[in-house]
Amino acid sequence: xxxTVITVAYNSSKTLADAIESVLRQTYxxxxxxxxxxxxxxxxxxxxxxYESAFQGRLHWISEKDKGIYDAMNKGIRMATGDVIxxxxxxxxxxxxxxxxxxxAQFTDDVDAIYGxxxxxxxxxxxxxxxxxxxxxxxxxxxxxGFVPPHPSFxxxxxxxxxxxxxxxxxxISADFEMIARLCWKYKVKMKYVHLDFVSMRIGGASTRSxxxxxxxxxxxxxxxxxxxxxxCAPMVYMKYPIKILESLIIRx
Numbered sequence: 001x002x003x004t005v006i007t008v009a010y011n012s013s014k015t016l017a018d019a020i021e022s023v024l025r026q027t028y029x030x031x032x033x034x035x036x037x038x039x040x041x042x043x044x045x046x047x048x049x050x051y052e053s054a055f056q057g058r059l060h061w062i063s064e065k066d067k068g069i070y071d072a073m074n075k076g077i078r079m080a081t082g083d084v085i086x087x088x089x090x091x092x093x094x095x096x097x098x099x100x101x102x103x104x105a106q107f108t109d110d111v112d113a114i115y116g117x118x119x120x121x122x123x124x125x126x127x128x129x130x131x132x133x134x135x136x137x138x139x140x141x142x143x144x145x146g147f148v149p150p151h152p153s154f155x156x157x158x159x160x161x162x163x164x165x166x167x168x169x170x171x172x173i174s175a176d177f178e179m180i181a182r183l184c185w186k187y188k189v190k191m192k193y194v195h196l197d198f199v200s201m202r203i204g205g206a207s208t209r210s211x212x213x214x215x216x217x218x219x220x221x222x223x224x225x226x227x228x229x230x231x232x233c234a235p236m237v238y239m240k241y242p243i244k245i246l247e248s249l250i251i252r253x
Contacts, residue, residue: 001104002030003155004082008072010038012090013047015202018126020051022093028101032082036072037063070167070175077161086155087176088199093126095119095197102196103155112189113156115149116196120203130203135193140184144230146221146237148180149191153198160189173213174220178227186228 007019023033033055035048040063048061060079066072077085084107088094095118106114115138120131135149142148154176164187167175183189218237225232 001084001107002032002082003028003100003104004032004034004076004080004085004158005088005100006034006036006073006076006080006085007088007090008036008038008069008076009040009044009048009090010069010072011040011042011044013040013042013044015091015123016044016047017051018093019088019090020047022097023088024051024054025097026094026100027098028104031058031100032080033059034076034079035059035061036066036076037061038072039063039065068169068172070169070171074166074169077158077166080158083158084155085158085161087152089152089201091202092152092199095200099196099198103194103198106192106194110190111192112160113154113183113191114194115155115191116153116194116198118150118152118199118201119197120201123202126200126202132197136195138193140188143181143185143228144225144232144236146177146218146232146240148177148184149193150198151176151180152201153196154180156183156189163187164189168224171220171224173217174224177221178224181224181228181230185230 005023009016023031037044045063052059073087103114115135117132117134119129119133121128122130133150135153138147138149160183164183167179169175171178184191221237222232222234
């Protein structure tokens with residue numbers, strides 16, 4: 001089974017090498033790695049070029065303007081040749097060297113997508129977990145409360161994107177929520193949880209950067225639910241935040 005890992009980058013020179021190296025160290029051999037750069041001007045492209053030879057032809061990249069992060073992800077999916085596709089953000093890195101190997105081992109003929117856990121770290125101490133986000137409790141009905149499995153742990157067969165569409169780039173923050181909700185709620189694809197910590201995520205992503213971005217993200221989640229025919233409202237979606245606070249108080253290693 002060939003796995004395509006996609007990293008979207010824009011002026012990510014401070015963290016991009018960590019992401020690239022974590023892919024390079026993966027024990028699974030059949031990985032195609034695409035880096036979609038948004039025409040960075042901070043030396044990101046020089047970092048990509050530095051690692052090209054180490055991947056021995058498995059690293060592919062482009063650097064050009066795009067319409068945003070989800071447009072860039074869609075570019076990567078269109079160019080991917082893997083049987084299974086996942087996203088590794090440019091400021092994140094795989095938690096262990098055998099993540100892809102363990103993930104692939106869980107795919108069976110009747111499984112269309114796999115998801116697991118991630119954890120958050122601070123930039124000044126990437127070894128210390130500050131919040132653990134598990135996909136274990138997720139059930140499709142939880143979409144109405146704004147929950148989907150952790151996006152950086154989500155690996156889906158390419159045929160799902162071909163059948164059911166790519167990321168809807170009309171959303172600026174929550175297209176990942178809409179895409180996963182579309183697959184599990186509307187199309188009821190067969191998804192499997194794996195008790196595996198996939199990715200270490202630096203705090204400060206687009207959806208959690210400020211109160212304003214959280215509000216915008218929540219509004220987009222509500223829009224996505226309405227589009228998909230999910231009966232929800234703002235108070236229901238905002239219920240996810242107390243749960244996330246509890247999560248941050250109970251750190252799992």
